[in-house]
Structures are given as C-alpha cells and as structure tokens.
Amino acid sequence: MSDKNIYLPYLMRIAEITEESPAVKTFRLEFIDEVAAQSFDFKTGQFGLYSAFGEGESTFCIASSPTRKGYIECTFREVGRVTAALADKEVGDIVGFRGPYGNVFPLEDWKGKNLVFIAGGIALPPLRSVIWNCLDLRDWFKDITVVYGARSVKDLVYKRELKEWSERSDIKLVTTVDPGGETPDWQGKVGFIPPVVEQLGLAAENTVAIVCGPPIMIKLTLPVLERLGFPPEAIFTTLENRMKCGLGKCGRCNTGSSYVCKDGPVYTLAELNELPAEY
Amino acid sequence: MEAVIQRAKELLEQGEVKAVLGYAKGTGSARRPHFARQAGQLDKLVMDEACVQNLAVYVTKHEVKKLGKVAVVALPVTQRAILQLMAERQLRDGSLAILAVDDGAVKELDSASALEEHLALKAQVLNAKDKASLADLEAMDQGQRWAYWQKELSRCMKCYACRNTCPMCYCDHCTMDCNRPQWVPVASHGIGNLEYHMVRTMHLAGRCVECGDCGRACPVGIPVHLLTIGAEETVHELFGQRAGHKAKLDYALSTFKTDDKESFIR
Amino acid sequence: MANTYNLSHESLKGLFGSLRRDGRRILAPVDAAGRVELGEVEAPSQVAADYLQTILSAKEVAFPKVERLLSYTIAPGRVDLKDAEPRALPTVLFGVRPCEAKAFGALDAVFNWDYRDKFFNARMEQLAVIGLSCTKADEACFCTSVGGGPADATGSDILLTPIEGGYLAEVCTEKGAAIRALAPDLFRPGNGVDKAAIAAKVQQAFDQPALTSQLPGMFENEVWADQALRCIGCGACAFVCPTCVCFDIQEEADPKKGERLRCWDSCGFHQFTLHASGHNPREVQGARWRQRVYHKFSYYPERYDMLGCVGCGKCTRACPVDMNLKEHLIEAAGVKA
Numbered sequence: 055m056s057d058k059n060i061y062l063p064y065l066m067r068i069a070e071i072t073e074e075s076p077a078v079k080t081f082r083l084e085f086i087d088e089v090a091a092q093s094f095d096f097k098t099g100q101f102g103l104y105s106a107f108g109e110g111e112s113t114f115c116i117a118s119s120p121t122r123k124g125y126i127e128c129t130f131r132e133v134g135r136v137t138a139a140l141a142d143k144e145v146g147d148i149v150g151f152r153g154p155y156g157n158v159f160p161l162e163d164w165k166g167k168n169l170v171f172i173a174g175g176i177a178l179p180p181l182r183s184v185i186w187n188c189l190d191l192r193d194w195f196k197d198i199t200v201v202y203g204a205r206s207v208k209d210l211v212y213k214r215e216l217k218e219w220s221e222r223s224d225i226k227l228v229t230t231v232d233p234g235g236e237t238p239d240w241q242g243k244v245g246f247i248p249p250v251v252e253q254l255g256l257a258a259e260n261t262v263a264i265v266c267g268p269p270i271m272i273k274l275t276l277p278v279l280e281r282l283g284f285p286p287e288a289i290f291t292t293l294e295n296r297m298k299c300g301l302g303k304c305g306r307c308n309t310g311s312s313y314v315c316k317d318g319p320v321y322t323l324a325e326l327n328e329l330p331a332e333y
Numbered sequence: 334m335e336a337v338i339q340r341a342k343e344l345l346e347q348g349e350v351k352a353v354l355g356y357a358k359g360t361g362s363a364r365r366p367h368f369a370r371q372a373g374q375l376d377k378l379v380m381d382e383a384c385v386q387n388l389a390v391y392v393t394k395h396e397v398k399k400l401g402k403v404a405v406v407a408l409p410v411t412q413r414a415i416l417q418l419m420a421e422r423q424l425r426d427g428s429l430a431i432l433a434v435d436d437g438a439v440k441e442l443d444s445a446s447a448l449e450e451h452l453a454l455k456a457q458v459l460n461a462k463d464k465a466s467l468a469d470l471e472a473m474d475q476g477q478r479w480a481y482w483q484k485e486l487s488r489c490m491k492c493y494a495c496r497n498t499c500p501m502c503y504c505d506h507c508t509m510d511c512n513r514p515q516w517v518p519v520a521s522h523g524i525g526n527l528e529y530h531m532v533r534t535m536h537l538a539g540r541c542v543e544c545g546d547c548g549r550a551c552p553v554g555i556p557v558h559l560l561t562i563g564a565e566e567t568v569h570e571l572f573g574q575r576a577g578h579k580a581k582l583d584y585a586l587s588t589f590k591t592d593d594k595e596s597f598i599r
Numbered sequence: 600m601a602n603t604y605n606l607s608h609e610s611l612k613g614l615f616g617s618l619r620r621d622g623r624r625i626l627a628p629v630d631a632a633g634r635v636e637l638g639e640v641e642a643p644s645q646v647a648a649d650y651l652q653t654i655l656s657a658k659e660v661a662f663p664k665v666e667r668l669l670s671y672t673i674a675p676g677r678v679d680l681k682d683a684e685p686r687a688l689p690t691v692l693f694g695v696r697p698c699e700a701k702a703f704g705a706l707d708a709v710f711n712w713d714y715r716d717k718f719f720n721a722r723m724e725q726l727a728v729i730g731l732s733c734t735k736a737d738e739a740c741f742c743t744s745v746g747g748g749p750a751d752a753t754g755s756d757i758l759l760t761p762i763e764g765g766y767l768a769e770v771c772t773e774k775g776a777a778i779r780a781l782a783p784d785l786f787r788p789g790n791g792v793d794k795a796a797i798a799a800k801v802q803q804a805f806d807q808p809a810l811t812s813q814l815p816g817m818f819e820n821e822v823w824a825d826q827a828l829r830c831i832g833c834g835a836c837a838f839v840c841p842t843c844v845c846f847d848i849q850e851e852a853d854p855k856k857g858e859r860l861r862c863w864d865s866c867g868f869h870q871f872t873l874h875a876s877g878h879n880p881r882e883v884q885g886a887r888w889r890q891r892v893y894h895k896f897s898y899y900p901e902r903y904d905m906l907g908c909v910g911c912g913k914c915t916r917a918c919p920v921d922m923n924l925k926e927h928l929i930e931a932a933g934v935k936a
Binding site: 059060063107108111137269295296298299302306309330332333 | 846872
C-alpha cells in the first residue's frame with residue numbers, strides 16, 4: 055500500500071486578475087489538468103494553500119462560489135514573501151493550489167432564515183463566496199443583508215459586485231467607511247462597523263449573523279450582536295490562524311484541541327467560547 | 334551568599350526592586366536562573382562554582398522588563414554583557430540593580446560608569462580549555478579547519494539555543510527569522526547551518542563578552558562559542574577593542590578611522 | 600501476548616549478522632566523543648557500553664530534521680512538478696529505550712489521524728524496533744507517571760531486558776517475529792524472569808489523569824507565566840523530543856528550479872504563530888510554554904486518546920536553562936483549582 059503525496063499542489067493557470075484596492079488583487083484560477091478540473095469540488099467556507107513557485111505557499115479562502123464551476127478565485131493582500139510574489143504574476147502564469155481544506159458554512163441549516171453578513175476590510179472574500187452561493191440559492195433564504203466597511207473608499211474590495219448587489223432587490227447592502235475615509239461623492243455611511251450594525255435595527259429572531267474582519271472589528275461587533283439578541287450559536291465567523299500544511303499536522307493553527315485547518319475555519323461564537331483566545 | 338541574600342531582601346522589601354535574578358539549585362548538580370519576586374523566594378538563591386550562566390540574557394526580555402526594576406546577581410561575564418547592552422542602548426543606565434559577586438563581598442554597581450570602573454580592575458582571562466581549543470584551531474590549515482567545522486556543524490538542528498541564550502542576541506526580529514529577503518535558508522542542512530553560524534559569528538565579532546553560554550547551551554555539543562570567541566579575540570588583536578568594557582559604544586566593525594591600515598576603506 | 604526467549608550475548612552478535620545479511624542497516628546508540636547519539640553499527644561491540652539515553656530522540660529515523668516534499672522546474676508559462684520519494688532503508692533501531700519506542704505511536708497519531716503522510720509511513724514500514732529496558736534512570740525520567748515504564752514493551756517489536764549472560768527477549772509483534780525467523784536458533788526458550796526486579800525503579804511523580812482533567816480549568820493560572828519566566832524560547836526541548844511533531848514547510852529555489860522542504864519547528868519559537876500582519880496569537884513566552892504543556896497533556900488526550908509525552912526527560916536534559924518538565928508538571932498538578 056502506498057500513500058499519495060498530500061503536499062503536492064494542483065497546477066493552475068491565472069485566467070484573470072482584478073485589482074481590487076491598493077495591494078489587493080483577485081485571481082481567477084483554472085485547472086491545467088482536465089481531470090482535476092472536472093472532479094474538483096468544494097463547499098463554501100473552505101480554503102486552500104496557494105503556491106508561488108520559488109517563494110512558498112500562503113493560505114487564503116476560496117473566494118468564489120461553488121455554484122460557479124470550472125474555476126476558483128482567491129483574493130489576497132500583499133503582506134509577505136509569498137503574496138508579494140503572487141502579486142507580481144500576470145495572466146497566463148502558473149501557480150499552485152492545494153485544497154479544498156477545512157469545514158464549511160452550514161447552508162442547509164440556514165434554510166428559511168434571514169442572513170446578515172458583516173465584513174470589514176480585506177475580510178469580505180470569505181463572505182463573498184457564501185454570499186454568491188446564497189444568492190444562487192436565493193429561494194432557500196429570507197432576507198439577506200450585507201454590511202461591509204473599510205477604512206476608506208479606496209480600500210473597499212469587489213467594487214463591481216458591490217454595485218451589482220446595491221442594484222439588486224433581493225439583497226440589502228449597507229456600505230460604510232471609517233470617518234475621514236469618505237470621498238466627496240461617497241453614497242454610503244460614514245462610521246465604524248459596530249455602531250452601523252447597531253443602528254440597522256436588525257431582528258435577531260430567525261436570523262444568522264456571519265461576521266468576518268480584523269480581530270478588533272470582530273471583538274467590538276460581537277457584543278453588539280449579543281445585545282441585539284443573537285445567541286452565540288447563530289453567530290458565525292472564520293479564523294485565520296497561520297498554517298503551513300492545512301492537513302492537521304504541522305501544528306501551527308492548533309488552538310485548544312482544535313485544528314483551525316480541520317475543525318475550522320468556520321466556527322460559531324458558541325464554539326469559539328470553548329476555545330482559548332489564541333487566534 | 335548570605336550577604337547577597339541579605340542585600341537582595343532589603344532591596345525587595347524596601348520596594349527598590351520588584352524581582353531578584355540569581356541562581357538556584359536545579360536538576361542534579363545543575364544550577365538554574367531563578368527569579369525571586371517575594372522575599373520568601375530568596376532562600377532558593379545559591380552561589381557557587383556551578384553558577385556559570387550569563388544572566389544578562391534576561392534583562393532585555395519584554396516579560397522581564399514588565400516586572401519592573403530587577404536586581405541581578407552578576408558574575409563578571411554578566412557585568413560585561415550588561416555594560417555592553419547599556420553601550421548599545423538596549424538598557425537604560427541605572428535601570429538595574431547590579432549585585433557584583435566576584436570579590437567575595439557584594440558590591441552594588443548601579444550605573445554604567447560604576448560597572449566600567451569595576452571591570453577595569455579585572456583582567457579578562459580566557460579559560461584554559463577554550464584557549465587550548467582556539468590554539469588547536471589556529472594550528473590547523475584552512476582545509477583542516479573547514480573540515481572540522483563542516484563535521485561539527487552537520488549536527489546542528491537549528492534549535493537556536495545558542496542564539497537565544499546569548500545576551501547580545503536581543504533583536505526582536507533576527508536576521509534568521511527574516512524572509513524578505515530570505516537571507517539564510519531556514520532548513521538545517523549543510524548550507525543553512527553554515528550560513529547561520531557564519532552570520533551569528535560576524536554579528537558578535539566585537540560584541541561578544543566571551544561567556545561561552547552559546548557553546549554550553551548547544552544540546553548536541555557543538556563548540557559554537559569557539560566561533561564567536563575566536564572572532565572576538567581577532568577583533569581585540571586587530572583593533573585593541575573588547576566588548577563589555579566601555580560605557581560608550583566602541584565597536585570596531587562600525588567605526589571608521591582615517592588611519593585604518595586597510596587601504597580599501599580610505 | 601509476547602513470546603519470551605533468552606538471547607545470549609553471543610547470540611546477539613549472531614543476530615546482528617543475520618540482520619545485516621537480510622539487507623538491513625542497524626542504528627544504535629554509539630559513543631561519539633562523549634556524546635551518545637544514534638549511529639550505524641555492524642556488531643553489538645560498537646553499541647555504547649553504558650548509556651542512559653541518546654541526546655536526540657530516535658524520531659529522526661522516521662521524521663528527519665529536513666526532508667524534501669517535492670521539487671519542480673520553472674520555465675516561461677510552465678511549471679513541472681516532481682513528486683519526492685523518501686529514502687526509506689530497511690532499518691533496525693537497536694537499543695532504544697522503552698519511552699522512545701512508545702513515542703512512535705504519538706508521531707503516528709498526528710501523521711495519520713486523517714490525511715496519511717507517505718513520508719513518515721514509508722520509513723515506518725521499513726523500520727523495526729528492538730528496545731532495551733532501562734536498568735537505571737535519572738532525575739529527569741518520569742515514564743511511570745505517563746503510563747509507561749522502564750521495561751514497557753509498547754512500541755518495541757522485540758524488547759530486550761538485560762539478564763545474566765544476555766537478554767530476556769520478548770517478541771511482541773509480527774515484525775519482531777520476522778526478525779526472530781531470520782535466526783530462530785539464537786532465541787532459546789525463556790525462563791520466568793521477573794522483569795520488574797531488573798528494571799530501573801522510577802517513582803510515579805504525579806497523578807497524570809488528575810492533571811489532564813484539571814488543565815482545562817487552569818489555562819489562565821499564573822503558574823505558566825511563572826514557570827516560563829526563565830525559558831529563553833529556543834527549540835532545544837522540541838527538537839530532542841521523541842513526540843514533538845510540529846514542522847515548517849520551506850521553499851528553496853532559484854529562477855529555474857526549486858524544492859519544498861519539511862523542517863522541524865517548535866511552538867516555543869515566537870515566529871511559530873506570528874501572522875504576516877504582525878498579530879501573534881501567542882505573544883508571550885508564557886503562552887508558548889503553556890501551549891507545549893497543554894498540547895501534550897490536554898489536547899493530545901482529547902484528540903487522540905493518548906498522551907503527547909512519554910516521560911523520557913530528554914527536554915529537561917537538553918534545556919540550556921534547566922526547564923525541568925517533571926518538576927513543572929508536579930507543580931501544575933499541585934495547583935488548587
């Protein structure tokens with residue numbers, strides 16, 4: 055019996071590059087191997103390790119919806135050695151991908167409920183996957199609300215999609231930028247995410263909240279949701295611990311007895327409350 | 334030792350210091366660093382020939398700085414390291430209570446100038462074993478020396494015990510941990526090990542206080558202290574400078590002199 | 600249960616010959632300028648005469664400090680990947696202590712609990728362990744506090760216990776039986792030797808099940824930061840540990856080709872959990888030391904139903920600042936809830 059090499063990535067060709075905001079890019083990646091392209095499947099919430107050959111691997115979520123077949127998309131900010139190398143790539147270049155890894159957003163459990171997505175800054179990508187997934191299954195859910203904030207207007211990602219969502223009648227989009235981050239023609243709100251959420255007058259009943267953002271935003275938004283009456287089981291988030299393997303072995307993402315790469319990245323607040331705050 | 338404990342107790346009780354850093358009995362016959370934060374923890378302090386570690390490695394740590402002012406039971410190597418750290422502006426002059434224990438009696442040295450004065454009276458003598466080992470290395474030809482270090486360093490596994498135990502390796506972000514650019518390969522293979530120890534040696538040339546802790550810390554017994562001590566001795570020979578003797582930074586490798594004997598620098 | 604035999608010193612010499620004729624290399628503790636380390640031997644006379652343990656653990660036989668996971672070549676618009684094959688030689692590990700033999704189980708738990716790691720598995724398939732019971736112990740040892748013992752056969756394919764004129768040989772597994780089958784005549788019928796009387800006496804130091812059950816409730820206890828105050832944050836403990844399995848994956852490349860390497864890593868390093876953004880979930884050494892203890896004594900039991908520590912004491916012996924694990928566990932076990 056011989057085992058497969060679990061560290062070998064798929065080879066992917068960059069089909070499209072979108073400049074989202076300063077230092078943030080989205081890649082659309084297509085499988086080079088036909089068989090892989092046909093057999094590859096994932097669920098929303100899952101992530102992968104993306105290779106820039108010559109520099110290494112970096113972990114991001116799959117930012118596209120599993121309902122859109124034939125490609126995956128990822129969005130990343132240039133912060134380290136690997137993301138800098140990825141940022142230098144052009145359409146047609148080859149990168150690597152290992153995945154999908156991790157657990158998923160339980161869409162089946164959310165049937166018949168209202169959904170509130172709350173995202174800050176570069177943390178919209180993991181929610182973008184699930185938002186499109188839910189929009190593609192629109193009749194499963196009741197009201198869908200998206201609250202998205204960034205430091206300034208230029209830091210907002212997925213501007214084309216924000217425009218599309220703002221024009222659709224089956225999704226309510228609220229955008230906000232931090233005070234001082236607005237431009238003269240800014241149509242959205244000005245203010246930090248937690249008070250904006252508080253002012254929306256959300257009903258917690260039969261509603262699921264999905265929150266993603268920098269640690270400080272999450273820390274200040276969770277109490278607001280609790281005040282609004284959301285139970286910890288109805289609040290979801292994703293963790294972004296550092297990872298090297300994605301396979302539950304290298305030990306980096308271990309938090310309590312949980313491996314974020316295996317048991318996460320999706321956690322409810324109720325689950326997080328059981329873990330040490332090492333994320 | 335009685336006198337040190339007595340003085341440390343006074344300092345703690347009077348609130349002059351928040352902790353006393355010294356040595357305590359460890360596993361078997363070993364001695365280990367010991368932090369006493371209450372008077373009751375002072376009884377564990379010991380001072381004998383088995384106490385050799387350079388305690389200055391702790392005084393730049395964030396966790397230790399957070400304790401407040403610390404009194405350090407200081408051997409000459411610890412004193413030299415503290416003075417060098419002050420000269421390199423890693424420690425504020427007067428931020429520590431230094432209890433020098435090298436004269437049999439306790440001497441309090443609370444400033445860089447007091448340290449400098451005290452250390453000026455002491456000849457820095459390399460121990461006989463290291464001296465002999467350095468002489469052996471010196472006697473080898475280049476090929477033999479290369480082969481010797483290749484063999485020794487092949488055992489290195491990059492646990493960084495030598496770096497982390499060194500009082501002069503205080504950088505929050507070490508060159509070894511830097512990956513933009515990746516100056517030195519992380520992997521513990523031939524080139525990764527060799528480059529690591531070469532960089533460590535060069536970064537300590539002219540800054541090494543010759544405590545030998547790096548060599549003692551190595552779990553697999555690589556005499557890495559011979560690299561840094563060897564480089565330090567070379568700096569002393571060429572430039573007449575020694576680390577840990579001056580309150581004002583006197584660092585040969587960052588000094589320019591118009592009468593330098595090397596032509597390339599002029 | 601194990602089949603028990605007598606193996607004389609002379610027979611052991613013969614067994615080494617049989618193993619080598621079978622194409623296996625024999626790794627055993629050898630004396631290297633005063634240090635005891637694993638080395639290749641041909642005869643029992645080359646094995647270190649008197650040793651407590653090797654400095655490094657035997658884990659490097661299955662999980663080396665650096666290992667290639669894959670390689671590739673790069674050309675414009677093209678990348679060619681090449682799978683890596685571990686160099687798994689038929690190997691007999693001779694004379695390792697029962698604690699270390701047992702530790703392979705803790706490595707296996709991580710390498711195979713979900714995805715299977717072919718690099719570890721290829722080497723383990725080629726590996727047989729002939730353990731050697733301890734007749735002495737030191738202050739760092741605490742195998743009996745973590746479910747092991749100086750003559751425990753767990754993890755050994757054959758366990759030898761020194762007796763007059765040779766060894767008591769317990770053949771514990773099929774791999775062990777295959778070794779005996781190479782030279783069945785060398786293994787004489789065993790007598791009723793009381794192993795416990797020969798083995799080292801290692802006092803139980805603390806109540807491990809009680810410690811494991813109280814750990815979740817003492818995460819915020821100051822004992823961890825107190826103990827870690829003298830920790831210098833190096834990786835000596837993790838690298839000599841027979842069960843520490845955490846690793847890094849590193850890229851080494853030039854513009855035309857490269858490879859991906861797996862390297863030992865340690866949760867004690869500041870870098871281990873540091874995000875590219877600068878955020879660090881375990882910012883202080885106290886949190887990192889706590890992770891080490893919890894991973895072995897709380898998370899491992901919860902996740903794999905076993906401990907991540909075999910009580911070998913290697914970490915204590917290797918630590919530059921004498922962080923004595925047994926002593927720290929006794930202290931933690933004594934903390935009142």
